[in-house]
Amino acid sequence: MNLAIAMARLLLFPGLLFAVPAAWFFLWVERKSVALMQQRIGPPFPQPMFDFVKLLGKSTPPRRGIDGFLMRMWPLISVSASATAAGLLPVLPARGGFEGDLIFLIALLEIPAICIIAAGFSSRSMFGEIGSAREAVLTVAYNVVFLLAILSIAASQHTFRLEALAQLPVTPLRYIGLLAILICLPAKLHINPFSLPNAEQEIYSGPMTEYAGAELAMWQLSHGMEWVASCGLVATLAIPQFSHWAVNVLAFGVLSLVLVLLLSVLAAATARLAIDTTVRFYWKCTLVFACLILIAFVSSSFMQEVRS
Amino acid sequence: MNLWKQCMCYCRRHSPWIFHMNSGSCNGCDIELVAALTPRYDAEQLGVLLQGSPRHADILCITGPVTHTSAPAIHTVYEQVCGPKAVVAIGSCPASTNVFIDSRVLVGPLNRHVPVDVFVPGCPPRPDAIIEGIALAASILARREANPVLGDASQTEVHP
Numbered sequence: 001m002n003l004a005i006a007m008a009r010l011l012l013f014p015g016l017l018f019a020v021p022a023a024w025f026f027l028w029v030e031r032k033s034v035a036l037m038q039q040r041i042g043p044p045f046p047q048p049m050f051d052f053v054k055l056l057g058k059s060t061p062p063r064r065g066i067d068g069f070l071m072r073m074w075p076l077i078s079v080s081a082s083a084t085a086a087g088l089l090p091v092l093p094a095r096g097g098f099e100g101d102l103i104f105l106i107a108l109l110e111i112p113a114i115c116i117i118a119a120g121f122s123s124r125s126m127f128g129e130i131g132s133a134r135e136a137v138l139t140v141a142y143n144v145v146f147l148l149a150i151l152s153i154a155a156s157q158h159t160f161r162l163e164a165l166a167q168l169p170v171t172p173l174r175y176i177g178l179l180a181i182l183i184c185l186p187a188k189l190h191i192n193p194f195s196l197p198n199a200e201q202e203i204y205s206g207p208m209t210e211y212a213g214a215e216l217a218m219w220q221l222s223h224g225m226e227w228v229a230s231c232g233l234v235a236t237l238a239i240p241q242f243s244h245w246a247v248n249v250l251a252f253g254v255l256s257l258v259l260v261l262l263l264s265v266l267a268a269a270t271a272r273l274a275i276d277t278t279v280r281f282y283w284k285c286t287l288v289f290a291c292l293i294l295i296a297f298v299s300s301s302f303m304q305e306v307r308s
Numbered sequence: 309m310n311l312w313k314q315c316m317c318y319c320r321r322h323s324p325w326i327f328h329m330n331s332g333s334c335n336g337c338d339i340e341l342v343a344a345l346t347p348r349y350d351a352e353q354l355g356v357l358l359q360g361s362p363r364h365a366d367i368l369c370i371t372g373p374v375t376h377t378s379a380p381a382i383h384t385v386y387e388q389v390c391g392p393k394a395v396v397a398i399g400s401c402p403a404s405t406n407v408f409i410d411s412r413v414l415v416g417p418l419n420r421h422v423p424v425d426v427f428v429p430g431c432p433p434r435p436d437a438i439i440e441g442i443a444l445a446a447s448i449l450a451r452r453e454a455n456p457v458l459g460d461a462s463q464t465e466v467h468p
Contacts (some may be wrong), residue, residue, distance in 0.1 A: 209361045
């Protein structure tokens with residue numbers, strides 16, 4: 001893919017220029033839908049932007065040495081990784097992509113979680129360390145299901161190229177994989193019932209406890225862009241490709257919004273689970289989805305044998 | 309005043325994040341503060357969010373008449389809140405130590421320890437009054453951005 005198209009994808013659509021307003025919009029949808037469920041008016045439309053600008057204007061506590069440098073770097077790495085992940089989504093087909101970009105996308109989606117773990121430990125706050133330990137356990141628990149789903153989708157259609165995956169017809173196995181990814185999303189986005197790492201009030205704010213000002217603003221932005229990237233990944237894999245690019249973009253936007261609404265409703269309707277229950281839940285999910293995927297694999301290859 | 313400053317003033321007024329601290333209160337005002345954040349009063353319309361960490365907060369909401377044991381904690385938490393910040397004293401206790409006046413376990417009132425921006429008197433104050441006090445503190449923060457000479461708690465306001 002040539003450089004101009006790659007830059008346009010990273011900086012314009014679906015990269016930074018699209019992902020930042022979309023991140024704010026999704027954060028607003030998350031809060032507004034909870035408000036509507038509780039029969040109140042809720043925050044005004046530009047509320048996440050107000051919060052972001054206000055946080056940019058706040059001071060940060062003085063930090064010296066390598067810890068201070070690392071603490072300033074983690075949110076920046078996290079934001080750039082999630083923005084790049086959003087930029088890789090194949091919303092407009094035949095506009096780029098490279099062999100193996102699915103693996104790159106998965107790696108980029110993991111970086112915010114790693115940054116959160118490292119941020120909590122480098123803040124040296126007791127609550128930050130508890131939050132980071134929880135995040136590490138949670139990452140190990142849900143990633144088995146997540147990677148299993150992604151790998152089975154890719155293996156069944158013999159490609160690790162996102163664009164090719166988006167253009168291939170949707171098989172039953174892909175639906176099973178998407179369901180597994182959907183189950184992992186609440187843990188990936190740290191929302192209820194899996195809001196263990198940043199469990200507000202319980203361990204203050206987890207790994208974010210010592211963050212303030214512009215760094216906290218970057219964490220918020222990174223969280224919003226994780227919403228965009230992970231909901232966008234499910235949306236691009238679930239919808240068939242249309243001939244006109246505008247229809248593609250519209251379908252991508254609408255399906256992402258539906259996913260955000262679904263996850264917010266789930267978050268508002270559930271309470272936080274304990275860490276052992278969460279891990280047990282995801283291990284059980286691994287077993288169930290492994291069986292389902294195996295059955296789907298065997299039956300599809302059997303059907304092919306019969307047809308040939 | 310340039311555009312960025314105007315934008316910052318506006319955003320500060322619309323996004324007050326609060327941290328709640330009890331300095332020996334009887335729990336009456338704390339219940340009312342929690343009531344102010346419930347769906348019935350919907351403080352989130354004004355952008356009010358209760359934060360778990362004082363580092364994230366703009367406005368420190370303190371209840372209680374300041375006891376010996378809580379005074380060092382108040383100083384610590386006040387230092388942990390990053391600037392620009394405001395302090396809202398909720399209830400009559402932080403304003404005047406209320407019925408606990410002359411008690412030997414008290415070192416209050418609150419403004420002997422930290423600069424207070426808004427007093428919300430009442431025993432306990434109504435949730436509406438608390439929300440109005442927080443909104444007033446947010447507009448004080450915005451005013452300080454417009455005019456930095458004002459400094460911390462230059463004009464203490466009593467409300468209602």
